[in-house]
Amino acid sequence: MFALLTGLGLTAAAGLNAYIPFLIVGVLDRFTSVIDLPTGFSWIGSWWAITIAALLLISEVVLDKIPAVDSVNDMAGTIIRPLTGGVIGAGVQASSHLDHSSFMQEHSWIGFVGGLVIAGIMHSGKTAVRPVANVSTGGVAAPVLSVTEDVSSLFLSLAAIFIPILVVVILALMAWAGYVLVRRIRRFTRRSRNAEALT
Numbered sequence: 001m002f003a004l005l006t007g008l009g010l011t012a013a014a015g016l017n018a019y020i021p022f023l024i025v026g027v028l029d030r031f032t033s034v035i036d037l038p039t040g041f042s043w044i045g046s047w048w049a050i051t052i053a054a055l056l057l058i059s060e061v062v063l064d065k066i067p068a069v070d071s072v073n074d075m076a077g078t079i080i081r082p083l084t085g086g087v088i089g090a091g092v093q094a095s096s097h098l099d100h101s102s103f104m105q106e107h108s109w110i111g112f113v114g115g116l117v118i119a120g121i122m123h124s125g126k127t128a129v130r131p132v133a134n135v136s137t138g139g140v141a142a143p144v145l146s147v148t149e150d151v152s153s154l155f156l157s158l159a160a161i162f163i164p165i166l167v168v169v170i171l172a173l174m175a176w177a178g179y180v181l182v183r184r185i186r187r188f189t190r191r192s193r194n195a196e197a198l199t
Contacts (some may be wrong), residue, residue, distance in 0.1 A: 001031055002164040007093045009160025009167035011115035015084035015122020017153040018077065019057035025092065026050045026156045033134020034161060034167070040108070041091030064146040067139030082120040097102045127180055136189045 013021040022044065028035040029045030043049055063073045093111030126149060133141035152174060159166040 003093060003095075005164035005167045006046060006106075006192065007089045007111055007115065008118060009156050009164065009170070010092055010093050010148075011089045011118040012122050012171060013087035013153040013156040013160065014088055015081050016126060016149045016162045017060060017158075018081045018084035018119075019053045019060055020150065020153040021088055021157040022161075023053045024154075024161070026053060026089055028161065036091065036095055037091045038094045038108075041087070041094065044087070044091055055163070060095035061150060062147075064149075065143040067142040070142050071127075071131055071134070072145065074130060077123060078127070081123040082116045085119020085122075086112040086116035089118070089143065109173075132189070133181070133187050136185050143198060 010021045010025065025035055025037070026044045026049055029037045029042070030047075030050065060073065064070045067140075085188055090108040090110075090112035093114075094108040129146060130142070133145055152170075154172050156167065156174075159170055
């Protein structure tokens with residue numbers, strides 16, 4: 001149960017920012033006993049993987065704050081985020097520290113497919129909201145949404161590992177916040193069109 005919630009939280013976080021959960025898993029695998037990735041996934045905790053992920057995270061944090069550039073960044077993320085979610089999902093679900101049954105260790109593809117789908121859904125939601133928010137706010141929303149997504153990815157990743165039961169609550173809150181945001185953006189866009197029609 002907790003292994004499933006951990007995988008769910010980490011893969012959902014990857015849909016918002018691929019490098020935050022990847023780095024957290026890699027660092028915890030390398031320096032602690034909290035996560036012990038199986039042999040096929042131990043490369044995630046290697047120095048080269050951690051270094052590359054850290055450099056990519058820095059570029060993501062910068063580029064994702066710039067209006068229009070963030071949309072191009074999201075296009076690249078269409079491949080990177082679901083794949084990262086799949087890799088993290090497979091590795092974490094097969095970790096002996098989280099799931100003591102050998103089933104997930106022998107069938108890591110299940111974690112990969114699940115991670116791919118969950119990260120893909122989160123990424124799709126993010127890419128659907130961003131352009132609308134940018135256009136309706138003249139680009140002001142880009143850095144605000146980006147910081148919110150980064151913080152959400154970080155908090156969701158840490159909760160998934162240390163307090164897995166919180167994952168359900170966090171995802172429910174994120175879904176509600178996304179719904180409210182979309183409604184407000186639509187309302188704002190409608191008002192703007194009405195104002196233009198009157199002038």
